[in-house]
Amino acid sequence: MIPASFQYHAPASIAEATALLVRYGDAAKILSGGQSLIPLMKLRLATPEHVVDINRVPGLEYVREDDGVLRIGALAREADLDGSDLIRSRYPILHDASRVIADPLVRNLATVCGNLAHADPANDHPAVMLALDAEVVAAGSQGERRIPISEFFSGPFATALASGEVLTEVRIPVPPSRSGGAYLKLERKVGDFATAGVAVYLTLGPTGICDRAGIGLTNVGPTPIEAGSAEAYLQGKRVDEGAITQAARLAAEECEPTSDYRGPAEYKRDLVRVLTARALRKALARAGGGR
Amino acid sequence: MSAMLVRVSINGEKREAEVEPRLLLVHLIREVFRLTGTHIGCDTTHCGACTVLLDGRPVKSCTVFAVQAHGKEIMTVEGLEQNGQLHPVQEGFTQEHGLQCGYCTPGMLMTSYAFLKKTPSPSEGDIRWAISGNLCRCTGYVNIVKSIQYAAAKLRQGGA
Numbered sequence: 406m407i408p409a410s411f412q413y414h415a416p417a418s419i420a421e422a423t424a425l426l427v428r429y430g431d432a433a434k435i436l437s438g439g440q441s442l443i444p445l446m447k448l449r450l451a452t453p454e455h456v457v458d459i460n461r462v463p464g465l466e467y468v469r470e471d472d473g474v475l476r477i478g479a480l481a482r483e484a485d486l487d488g489s490d491l492i493r494s495r496y497p498i499l500h501d502a503s504r505v506i507a508d509p510l511v512r513n514l515a516t517v518c519g520n521l522a523h524a525d526p527a528n529d530h531p532a533v534m535l536a537l538d539a540e541v542v543a544a545g546s547q548g549e550r551r552i553p554i555s556e557f558f559s560g561p562f563a564t565a566l567a568s569g570e571v572l573t574e575v576r577i578p579v580p581p582s583r584s585g586g587a588y589l590k591l592e593r594k595v596g597d598f599a600t601a602g603v604a605v606y607l608t609l610g611p612t613g614i615c616d617r618a619g620i621g622l623t624n625v626g627p628t629p630i631e632a633g634s635a636e637a638y639l640q641g642k643r644v645d646e647g648a649i650t651q652a653a654r655l656a657a658e659e660c661e662p663t664s665d666y667r668g669p670a671e672y673k674r675d676l677v678r679v680l681t682a683r684a685l686r687k688a689l690a691r692a693g694g695g696r
Numbered sequence: 697m698s699a700m701l702v703r704v705s706i707n708g709e710k711r712e713a714e715v716e717p718r719l720l721l722v723h724l725i726r727e728v729f730r731l732t733g734t735h736i737g738c739d740t741t742h743c744g745a746c747t748v749l750l751d752g753r754p755v756k757s758c759t760v761f762a763v764q765a766h767g768k769e770i771m772t773v774e775g776l777e778q779n780g781q782l783h784p785v786q787e788g789f790t791q792e793h794g795l796q797c798g799y800c801t802p803g804m805l806m807t808s809y810a811f812l813k814k815t816p817s818p819s820e821g822d823i824r825w826a827i828s829g830n831l832c833r834c835t836g837y838v839n840i841v842k843s844i845q846y847a848a849a850k851l852r853q854g855g856a
Contacts (some may be wrong), residue, residue: 406739413700413717413763436764443759444741446718456717458764484753508829510744510807513753514760595828596742 408446411454415461419573422457423546427569429455435571436460437479438515440507441523465573468492475577483512483520496577497691498586498606502533505588508596521557522572524564524628527598531558531629532621533588534575536604542574543567551576558628581616584608585691587684590623591676593667599624600667601676603656605684607644607692615639618652620681625660625673632656635681644689653682702766706731707775715762722746724762725772733773733802737831744830747803748772754810756829773802776809784850785809785843794843796834803830808844812851820845 416422426433434453436442437460445451459465465480468489475496477486486492486503493500506512506520506529520530521541534541534554541552543566554575557565566572586606590599602623608616618639620632635655642648662673699714706729713728725734725748737745739758746757749771776783785808788794795801804827811818811826818826823844824837832840 407720408718410716410718412698413761415763415766436761439761439764440741440759443720443761447720447739456761458761460764507741508744509826510747510754510756510829511741511759513755 406447408443409449409452411446411452411456413456413458415458418462419459419465419544419571422459422462422571423544423569425455425457426571427546429457430568433457435522437519437522438482440511440515441519441525459571470495470579473579475579477517477575477577479516479518479571479573481517483507483515483517484509486517487512495580496586498533498537498588498604498688499577501588502529502604505529505590505592505602511596518572518575521554521575522564522566524558524560524562525598526558526561526626526628527624528629529588529590529599529602529623532602532604532623533586534577535621535629535631536586536588536606536619537577538606538617538619539578540576541572542576543570544573545570549573555631561627581608583610583692585688585693586619587687587691589680589684589687591680598667601625601660601662601673601680603677603680603684605681605688607639607685607688609644609692613643615642615644620652620656622656622660622677625662625677627661630660632659632681634659644685649682649685649689652685653678656681700763700766702762704765704768704770706770707772713762717761717763719762720758721748721750721760721762721765721770722757724765725757725770728762731772731774735799735802737799737803742831743800744803744807745800747806747830749806749810752810754807771806773805776805783809783847785812785847787850788843788846789840792839792842792846794836794840796836800830800832800834804832804840808847812844812848816848816852818844818848 433455436458465478467478539554588604590602604621606619610616618636622630635652657678662670664670703712735745737743741759748757
């Protein structure tokens, strides 16, 4: 399959990239890992007249902690998360996700920031970032701004990025003590999108009461879903089996799955219940000093 | 749209071509450079038959534009054999009957080559994980795993 013709731009800086976006508007698309964009272009579901390849912008591959924030740059690949000791030891929820996105070859190119900017409700990082209460950094010709992840996904494949803006970084608060998270995904085979996926992040107080719960859901609605009532239910409670059962039930009520070849809506809703309970138990174990 | 100059090193040899930006890397390799060892399987980023190394990392060359490879090093299946000697991964696939129709083999070989450089003593589970982005529709995975184990052992003994 051959994509439609386009003009290729390889800016050497984010300023050059945003200038190109301003000049060409909706006719331009950012190319980072390309593992979603290029397949869409081959199917001619995307036909940008201008492709702005940011892969030659130096210094965007980083995954590092700075001043209480984990910062992941626009060109950090999924394989970089998988191979990072920092991620493995301090952010097992991100490590979980980096092992189940697409397949190992795709992950050598696919980027974390691209996974967010593409805003496919079937992508895995959005739910994880919702659970983690992350922020993204958007660079435009007027400078940078930060967008809370809870305000980022505005519709299927649509985000709060303005025309002319490029997502340059995702920022995640460093894990507080007694916190832990997990991402669980059911997929039919390696490389498939999730039938459903659930991300959970728990922060416990000194007596084991839940200070904060973050729960994000993958591919069970038109956008990534934050399970707000399940989160609110857990806050201030001891996370015992009774609370886990109830929170899982609430998360299942909050999702909006549709029936397709991955399964009927009722099945996916129940899968969200089961995965939420399992992810809560795993997050709890990790918050208690496990992984 | 105007053609662009792409200069790459492919299997250690400097090559260049004028290409349309929409040309996929796999087409540059097969149709412009005439290195047809790299296969096109699904053309949809699933099967891995088109796997090549781009600056040492295995990628699906049907999902990279040729212009993105400008200034980079590409290694294809043709680059494995050195001085008439099969690379241990090739030898492994021969000895352990790691192929039936052979269509997935170039991709399997390139993935295995990169994987064994990073993981010299893999478990069977590690190997199955590493090749999970390469599909064999003859479903000869048992022998493919054995072939990679053969290559790992040979490489540990200092072969190639």
